[in-house]
Each structure stands twice: as C-alpha cells, then as structure tokens.
Amino acid sequence: MAVVEQREQLVEGSPGRKPGSRSRWIALSLTLALVLLFPAIAVPIFDSYTYVIQVGMLVLMWISMSSSWNILGGFAGYISLGHGVFFAVGGYSAGLALAHWGISPFWFLPLAGLAAMFVGFLAGLITLRTRGPAFIVATIAMLFLFLLWFDNWEFIGASSGLDLPLFEFPVRWLKVPFYYAMALSAIGAVYLSYRVAHSKFGLGLRAISQDETKAEVAGINTRWYKVWAFALSAIFIGTAGAIYGYSLTHLRPLTFFAIAVAARMVLMAIIGGRGTVAGPVLGAILIIGVNEFAVRQMGESALNIVFTGAILVVALLFFPEGIVGSLRRAGKLPAFLDWD
Amino acid sequence: MQWVQVVVLGLLLGGVYAMMASGLTLLFGVMRVVNLAHAAFILVASYITYVLFENLALDPMVSLFVTLPLMFVMGVVLYLLLFPRLEDSPRYVEMTVLLTFGLALIVEGMLTFTFTGIFRSVRPEYATTSMNVGEIFLPTSQVYASLISFALLIGLWLVLRYTKTGTAIRATMQNRAAAQIVGVNVRRVSALAFGIGMALAGAAGSLLSFMFPFFPARHWQWIALLLALIVLGGMGSIKGAVIGALLLAVASAIVTFTIGPTWSPITFYLTLFVILLIRPQGLFGAKVRL
Numbered sequence: 001m002a003v004v005e006q007r008e009q010l011v012e013g014s015p016g017r018k019p020g021s022r023s024r025w026i027a028l029s030l031t032l033a034l035v036l037l038f039p040a041i042a043v044p045i046f047d048s049y050t051y052v053i054q055v056g057m058l059v060l061m062w063i064s065m066s067s068s069w070n071i072l073g074g075f076a077g078y079i080s081l082g083h084g085v086f087f088a089v090g091g092y093s094a095g096l097a098l099a100h101w102g103i104s105p106f107w108f109l110p111l112a113g114l115a116a117m118f119v120g121f122l123a124g125l126i127t128l129r130t131r132g133p134a135f136i137v138a139t140i141a142m143l144f145l146f147l148l149w150f151d152n153w154e155f156i157g158a159s160s161g162l163d164l165p166l167f168e169f170p171v172r173w174l175k176v177p178f179y180y181a182m183a184l185s186a187i188g189a190v191y192l193s194y195r196v197a198h199s200k201f202g203l204g205l206r207a208i209s210q211d212e213t214k215a216e217v218a219g220i221n222t223r224w225y226k227v228w229a230f231a232l233s234a235i236f237i238g239t240a241g242a243i244y245g246y247s248l249t250h251l252r253p254l255t256f257f258a259i260a261v262a263a264r265m266v267l268m269a270i271i272g273g274r275g276t277v278a279g280p281v282l283g284a285i286l287i288i289g290v291n292e293f294a295v296r297q298m299g300e301s302a303l304n305i306v307f308t309g310a311i312l313v314v315a316l317l318f319f320p321e322g323i324v325g326s327l328r329r330a331g332k333l334p335a336f337l338d339w340d
Numbered sequence: 341m342q343w344v345q346v347v348v349l350g351l352l353l354g355g356v357y358a359m360m361a362s363g364l365t366l367l368f369g370v371m372r373v374v375n376l377a378h379a380a381f382i383l384v385a386s387y388i389t390y391v392l393f394e395n396l397a398l399d400p401m402v403s404l405f406v407t408l409p410l411m412f413v414m415g416v417v418l419y420l421l422l423f424p425r426l427e428d429s430p431r432y433v434e435m436t437v438l439l440t441f442g443l444a445l446i447v448e449g450m451l452t453f454t455f456t457g458i459f460r461s462v463r464p465e466y467a468t469t470s471m472n473v474g475e476i477f478l479p480t481s482q483v484y485a486s487l488i489s490f491a492l493l494i495g496l497w498l499v500l501r502y503t504k505t506g507t508a509i510r511a512t513m514q515n516r517a518a519a520q521i522v523g524v525n526v527r528r529v530s531a532l533a534f535g536i537g538m539a540l541a542g543a544a545g546s547l548l549s550f551m552f553p554f555f556p557a558r559h560w561q562w563i564a565l566l567l568a569l570i571v572l573g574g575m576g577s578i579k580g581a582v583i584g585a586l587l588l589a590v591a592s593a594i595v596t597f598t599i600g601p602t603w604s605p606i607t608f609y610l611t612l613f614v615i616l617l618i619r620p621q622g623l624f625g626a627k628v629r630l
Contacts, residue, residue, distance in 0.1 A: 079434050081441065130616050133374045136437050137567050141612040144564050148606055259560055263445060266438065302452035302556075309445030316439050317425050 027336030035060070035183050039176050053175040057247070059288045060182040064240040066268035066280035067189040071196055072233040073266065074275035076226055077209025078128070081262050082139030083237055085123065085146045086116040088256035090238030091245030092156055098164055098246070105246040106181055109239050116238020117231050124230025128223070131212070143257060150253040161252035164245070178247045185243060189236035190281060196232065197277050197340055205229055209275065237265075260305060267312050273322030277339035282323055287311075345476050346597045347590055352478065354589030355486035356547055359493055360562070361569040361581040363540030366496075369513040369576030370533035371423070373436045377443035378541055379562035384447060385411055385545020386462075386554050387455060393462045393549075400462050400550045401484060407542035415538025418443075419531045444559065451556035461553040485547040492543055493582065496536070500578075509533055513576060561605065568612035574622030583623065 034041075038056055046052040065087070073079050090112040094105035105112070127138040151159040169177065196202040204225045207215035216222045245251050268287050273279025287308075294304060319326045327333040364378045385407040392398040392406065422439060429435050461467075466480040500506035511519040512529045520526050548554065569588055573580025592607040615622060 077431070077434075079438065126613075126617060130620055133372075133433050133437055134571075134616050134620050136434070137374065137571065138613065138616045140564060140567070141609050141616070144560075145606070145609045145613065148603075148609065152602055260445070263441065266441075270438070302449045302457075304449070306446050306449030306453065309442040309447075309449060312442035312445070313422070313439060316435055316442065317422065320429065320431075320435065 021335070023335045024338065032187075035187075039179055049172065050175050053179050055288070055292050057175060057179045057182045057243075058292075059285055060179070060186040061240045061244055062264065062268060062284035062288055063281050064182065064186040064189040064236045065265045066272070066284050067186075067193045067277075068233045068236045069265040070233075070269045070274065070276075070280045071193060071205075072226075072229045074269055074279070075196060075202055075205040075209065076229045077205075077275075078131070078226065078229070079136050079266065080127075080139040080230075080233075081136055081259070081266065082123075082127075082141075082143040083233070083265055084143055084257050084259070084262040086120055086234040086237040087241040087244075087261060088146065088150065088253065089116045089119045089234075090241030091251055091256050092150070092162070092241075093238075094242030095162055095164055095245050095251045096156065099162060105242045106177065109181065109185075109242055112242035113235040113239045116234040116241070120234025121227060121231035123234075124227040128226045128230060143259070143262065147253055147257040150257070157251070159253060161250055164249045164251065166249055167246065175247070178243055181243045182240065185236050185239040188239070190277065192232060192236065193280070194277050194339060196229075201225065201228070206275070260308070263308060263312075267308060267315075269322075270320075271311065271315050271322055273324030273326075273328075276322070276324040276328075278337045279322050279324040282337070286323075341475050342597075346593050348476055348478065349482070350590030350593030351586060352482040352486045353593065354586035355489045356482075356544065356551065357565070357569055357589050358582040358585035359489035359540060359547075360544040361566045361573075361585050362493060362496060362578050363537035363544070364566050365570040365573065365576055365578055365581040366509075366533055366540075367537040368570070369578075370509060371436075371530050372433055373423075373440065374433075374567075374575075375537070376437060376440040376563055377447060378440075378537070379559035379566060380444040380447040380451075381411065381414075381538055381541045382545040382548060382562060383451060383554060383556065383559045385542040386549040387451060387460070387545075389546045389549040390455075390460050390462050393464070399464055400546050401488065404488070404543055404546045407546045408539045411542030411545075412535040412539035415535040416531050418538070419534035423530070423534075424527065444563070448556050448559060455556065457555050457557065459553040459555050462549040464550055467550045481550050485551055488543070488547060492540065496540070496578070499536075505529075505532060564612070565605070565608045568608035568615075571612050571615050571620075571622055577622070580623055 039053055042049060042052050042056075065083075069080070069083050093115040094108045094112045097103040097108045097111070098105055123142060127135060127142060130138050150156060156162055167174065167177070196205070204215065204220045204222075207218065207220055208222050208225060212222055241256060245256075248255065264287065268283030269280045270283070271279075271286060272281065272283030290307075291304060294307065315322070321329060324333065324337060328338070360379075360382060364375055367373050367375050367378075388407050388410070389398075389400045389403045392403045393400060398406075422443075423436070426432055426435050426439065466484060469480045471478045471480055471483065500510055508519070508524045508529050509532065511522070511524055512526055512533075516526060519529075565588075569584040570581045571584075572588060573582070573584030588608060588611060591611075592604040595607050596604040
C-alpha cells in the first residue's frame, strides 16, 4: 500500500487525504441515492415514464461500458476498437441460456460477466502481443472476425438473429427491473475502475501507458498486467450486454458488433477524460443526454453519427485530456469529481 | 482450367486492391498515420462518380480526372487543418488513429444522410460485358480497372523514384529526423503525401464504383481488407502493399471458389490477425517497431 499512498502524494492537485474528501463522499451518497430512487422519483414528474426509465438504463449501460473500456484504454493506454465483442459475448451467452435452458438473464448476469472476462483474457493473450497502431488494427480485425463468425453460426440464429421469450412483468413497470440490473452493472464497473485506479495494479498500468520499456525495467510484469487489464475491462461490458440483449428480446449480431458501439465507448471515455475514474461516467451522461435530446428534436437520422465523429475529432484536437483531465490541469476540478 | 480462371480473376482484383492500398501505406510510411478513413474517402469518390454518371452520363473512367485532383486538394486541406496540431502530442500515433476514426464516422454519416443507406452502383456499358481469352473469361470492367490501377501505380513509382519531391518523400519515409536535417521540409512533404494518398483513394473510388455495388457503411469492410493487405506487405512499403494485394486477392478468390463467397472475407481478417502476431513488420516492412 505504501506505493499507492506515495503516488497519491505525487498526483498533481490531489495530495493524500485532501480537504475535499468529505464533499466527495457526500456527492457519492447523493448520486447513489439518486440512481437507486430514480424510478420512484420519476413517477410523478415525467409523463412518458417508460421512455425516461429507458434513457436512465441507457446512461447506466454506457457508464458501465465506457468505465470498463477505460481500464484498458485509459489506465493502460491500449486503445481497443474491438470491445463490442464482449458486449456480444455477454448478450449472446445470457440469451442462449434463456432460450435453451430457461435461465433468466438476471440470474445469469455473473456468468455473462465471467464469460466476457474469459474471452477478454484469451483476446488479450493474443492481441496484446502487438502495441501502438498495430494493437488498434488487431482489435478491429478481432471485431470483424467475431462478426463474421456470429453472422454464420446457425446455432445462435446467424445473421437473422435469436428470439428471446418476453419478460413477464406489468407493462408500465416493464423497464424497471432492467434499470436496476443495469445500475448494478454500472456500479460494479465504476467500483472496479476505482479499485484499479487506487491499487498497485493500476499504478503499474499507468506506468505502462507512459513508457512500457521503463515500466518493464522497473520490474512490472507488463505482459500479465496488460492481459489482466484486458480481461477486467471485459467483465462489465459483458453484463451490460446481457441486460441490454434481454431488454431487446431479439439478438442480432450487428446490434452488438456495430462499429458505432465500439466507437461510443471510446468517445465517452475520451470526452470525459481518459485514465480517470469520473471521466467515463461524465462522458456517458453527456453523450447520451445530447444524443437523446437530438433524437427528440430532430428524429433519428444519420446526422447522429456525424456528430459522434465530429465530437471525437474536436475533443482530440482541442482537449485531448477530456473534461476531467483539462479541469485538473487548470486546477479547477471540483473535489466531488476527483476520484483519482 | 478452372483454377487458371480463379487465379486470373484474383489477379485482376488484386491490381485494384493494390492501388487502393498504396495510398494507405504511403501515408503510414511518411507520417506514421494509420488512416482509418481511407476507405471512407474512397467511397466519397465513388459517390462523386455516381452523381456525375447519373446526371451528366460521364464515364466513370473519365470522372477519374475529376475525383483524382479533387481528392488531392481535399487531402492537403485536411492535413493542414488537422494534423499539425497533433504533431507535438506525446501519443501522436494513437491520436491520429482515433482522429481518422472520427473522420470516417463523419464521412459515413454524411454519405448516409445525403444518399441514404441503399445500394448504389454505376453501370456503364462495359460493366456487364466480358472478354474471352481462350477458355478464360475476363469481365471487361475488371480488366479496365486493373489496367488503370497499374498505370497509376507505375506513375506513382516514377514520381517517387525520379522527381525531387519523390526523393524527399522517400527520405522522410526512411528517417524523418534525418530528412529534416538535410533540409527536407517535412511538413510540406507530409501534406503532399496526404494529398497523393487521397488522390489514389479518389481514383480507386471511381474504379470501384463500376466494379461493386456500394453503400455508406461499406467502407468498414474495405478498410479491414486494406489493412490486411498493407500489414501483410509491411506497413509503409508500397512494393509490399502491391504484392500483399495480389497474394490476398488470389487467396480470397480461391476461398470463394472452394468454400463459398460468405467466407472469403475471412482470408483478410485472419491474415491480418496472424501476420500482426507472428511477423508484425510484414513481408517487406522496414524495421519499425510498431
């Protein structure tokens, strides 16, 4: 632990136990309470209750995914554009369990996470033999390989998809169980991200992202650190996939493998701040908020994907450190957002 | 005889792939940029060709003279707008990959918005005819496209080999810092290389427009294919890209013939994967550690 505390002293603007730590805990408790009570609070406020809960579920889903992606892409600095694979592994493993053995995806959740982690571990073993741009290219190749396989695998319905039995629940409250399951996944992802950030393991990952050779010389087993980062980053993307797939009741490969899915995780983490705990959360809330607003105002259109791309380009050019990173550099990061 | 036919068809396609990939590999060689938007820009040229053909009945091979210079200018402008800002970034390579990824999304979205997602194709007369040489039949469109591709590739080679600018480009590819020391304006060379890469993408787009039907999201398939070609040949090596293109095109033609067309893309993805793992520098790659 000594190492970690020393690092805390070193992180600019966040020396050890800082005065702001009380406001952090207050903010945390408030956020948690809001997340858990939201379905109840929303009843009298919003007319379109189902829609509101659905958006809440989406926000939680993307928090889960971008926080997870951030473990590999942010802390370790290995940018993967193939994490859609774990979304699919989670979605399809839970979907198959339901369709073939009648196990509810809600109970299957831990196994879906483990399945994704296992595939992530194997994928990490293979793709992490490369680095830099070659790694990015390798993850894209992985995504396409899996897509091709799923598209032609009759057992899981190939490209036409897999139908799941409906979830029996009063229609008005139908989305609520999905919301809570997703909340569980999101909380798990953020907690994992926090624990990684505050561990020797996370310290090692940051060292790798800065200079891999020096990290290796300093005695870090870079290979296993990276592979484990890859495996951990897959878990809560898998659980998110399981819940999301069930809420759709129809699984198609493209729902999970679409390059736009992978792109969004990356985008949210970068907008919020790569390599920070609060960054991906903030990014997810922001992007989904803006997106839902745009869809409501102008309808679903191809321009959405243009905005996704444009925001990514602008963020990279003008504030590559993201919101949290830029604020910290300016010394203006509010304490309740400082989780590193 | 059947096998000769398969190989010949593969080689014809390979010629076009080679030109598509040469721009991408040139860019990587000069700027260390993996341009994920390359195929998206190829599609832009395809759509320009489509519009010219539908409205003015302009032959796609003639519209090459429009798309090629147009895309060159676009390339230089894009470079000057986007890349100098990133040059000092400590994570230059990753930043540029993400940047071009964003560009690809923008282009795809705008194409979908303008032309919708449905299949388009340009159908001049020669798109549906074929020539016969002995027992081997050759689709006319692919013969034309291949010939033009090889002509452009030879042109590229001549420019790189015999002009002063070409020498500067090659010097920058070999060693950026050293090129700068002997007085090469590296930024100008990069802008030019980006322009040339985009011009080649433009030409490829015009040729592809009458070979395959296309839709905006198609470019992801193309870019995966192109990446496989240049990774096989060694990123940054134009000779490697040409040989990689011919090899893989023939391989995928054989897979299509023996196993079926659904599985032919797997040739590219698997090659990409395997080569990255066992020989990341590719067949002819410079000794760059990726």
